Amino acid sequence: MLRVMKFGGTSVGSVDAVRQVTQILADAYRQGDRVAAVVSAMSGVTNQLLEAAAQAAAGNDQAHTQLRQALIERHRDTATALLTDSQRQHETIAHITALADRCSRLVESVHVLGHLSRRAEDWIASFGERMAAVLVAAALNQAGIPAEPVESDQIIVTDDQFGNASPLLDVTRERAHSILVPLLERGMLPVVTGYFGATLNGAVTTLGRGGSDYSAAILGYALDADEVWIWTDVDGVMTADPRLVPEARTLPAISYAEAAELAYFGAKVIHPRTMQPAASRGIPIWIKNTFNPDHPGTRIGPETVPNGSVVKAITAIPGISVITVEGSSFLSVADVTARVFEAVAKTGANVYMIFQASSQHSLGFAVRQHEAAMVHAALTREFELDLHKGLIARISEDSQLAIVAVVGAGMKGTPGVAGRVFNTLGQAGINIVAIAQGSSELNISFVIAEHEVARAVPAIHAAFGLASVPDSTHGTGITEPVTRSAVAPGN
Incomplete structure (x- = not known):
């Protein structure tokens, strides 16, 4: 089975969170599945990148150096706490520093020009994911899982609508098969950057805020994946926002169409465009909680599943x-x-x-x-x-x-x-x-x-x-995904 597993910003937002992600991916890999990971930037980093770029355009001549320092400190501290092998630690910090240097130079050029174009903004915004992929791949390698960070501007090809690009799926499929499939066939676990791609000419584009979900579905389509798992910080799609309705429950299953409507009208658990690539190939999407992996989550698929009410959420x-x-x-x-x-x-x-x-x-x-x-x-x-x-x-x-x-x-x-x-x-x-x-x-x-x-x-x-509404899959005819608790240690 081939699974694409996407992890959001909170899922990679701290040392403990990255350790949990590493455990989830390692367990799936040792179970015998082929796994491709997709990661967001660490929580707060994308906002930090965009704010620095805006400040540089507005005349702040220190924005690029302040950003560089902040990026290196946060990712270096995480790498230092995660990685015990000194050589791996050194190589990871060197890679992160090189990325921070590139990003800093871009922000400095924005200051020199006094203008922040959508194209430049997309390029700058992509560095959070690039750094997160390096960290997660390093943690996996330390855990004995052969992993490699892969930058998605080499794979996901899009149009030139900077800030809200759409994928060119046929070309993306060709790229995925030439770059990712050989890695998977060699037993590697690719850790792909979410949120961005590039035009045919190589200009970096982003898929809209929250677009890492969309990236995962695009890669699921391109790789003919059996399932796409979206790992986030909630147990699944709920009947309402629990901050408004404390008794809201997790839905065991909804259809692509229902999920798209909920996402479009404000449900933040999944990006609105995520369903389209998966639906075109009938690939199920699971919404799972990184911090509660034993919960069955919500399955999004072709058909709706009755829950005893005409209304789902x-x-x-x-x-x-x-x-x-x-x-x-x-x-x-x-x-x-x-x-x-x-x-x-x-x-x-x-x-x-x-x-x-x-x-x-x-x-x-x-x-x-x-x-x-x-x-x-x-x-x-x-x-x-x-x-x-x-x-x-x-x-x-x-x-x-x-x-x-x-x-x-x-x-x-x-x-x-x-x-x-x-x-x-x-x-x-x-x-x-x-x-x-x-x-x-x-x-x-x-x-x-x-x-x-x-x-x-x-x-x-x-x-x-x-x-x-029941919050488990019992009685719905849905096959629950295999979670960490269902995997025998060492297998």
Whole structure:
């Protein structure tokens, strides 16, 4: 069996965490599986890299030296605590120092130019993963597991959308088979950097924040993996955010479509685009907890698994603004809908929901609050003449809102679900600003005041009895993954 195992920032964020990752990978390797690891940067490092680059562009002539020192200190201290062999320790610290030097020179060049391009930002942001892969590979080698760090800009080929690139899967597949497959066939465990790739011309690109999940699914696709395991700091996909709903439970299984809806509408346990490469080949994705490896976790696969409720989970996105374009009648304004979304697309803002009055007097949509002013300005420029003529009455923004999404494949064709959702909100005295339901009938989404989320999510969770959802795979027909406790020592 070939497994791709991805470990997030908290999973490699400390000495003890890296030791736990090493144990998990070593156990899987000794079990006889072929394993390819994908690692994120140590927690906080990517933010540190981006902040230093921004400071350099703003005129801080010490940003590059301060960054270099901070990177070396954190990774050197981790290597020193992890590695007992002096030669391996020396080689690992030398490798980390060389990477920090390269990164420092890039940040210095940003200061000299006084400009931080998206291309330069992606290149700088990639160094956290590069250093983490070196650390994890060194720890594995010390544990007797032959491992090698592999930089993903040699394998994952993408388009040139810096900051949010998309993979060219056929070319990536060729690269994976020429670079990774020979390593696996020699009994090596490749430790691949997550989060970034490169264009055909070799320019480093990133896959969006949280993109290491996506990297793992891309490599799973490229290697024809049997499974992709996403190791994080929670037990799996939950019925709600436990900070809002303490009685929230772990779901044993959900479908690719359900997982995509949850990820898109705010569930941070997995990157929204992770499902697509895996789904195209039917590769199961497991969400597992690095710090509780005996928990079965959540399986994401082609089919949904009934859990006794038509609803699987509830999630929320705070910090939302609703932009509304209003007029006496859009019939007199040519191509108004196309013009609205062409203008929005040029800003790069993501639209989460769209709603239009049947009378065609208004068109509204939801965006992130920090992008609202930019979107509003773009629409004002686009419709300047229509506003002057009175064909468009106004373009307005309502802020401090949130989107709540109720997700579950069981809602499809089941009458009364929306009624129960909105009746629950009505009984709680929560006002609804806007409503949308996807054509797939997998989710019902609505906009409410941000401060009402803490009441709305628990109320809906209770209304659908999600606290009683089983948190194990027993009775679902799912085969549990083999975890560390199931592996005999020394095997």
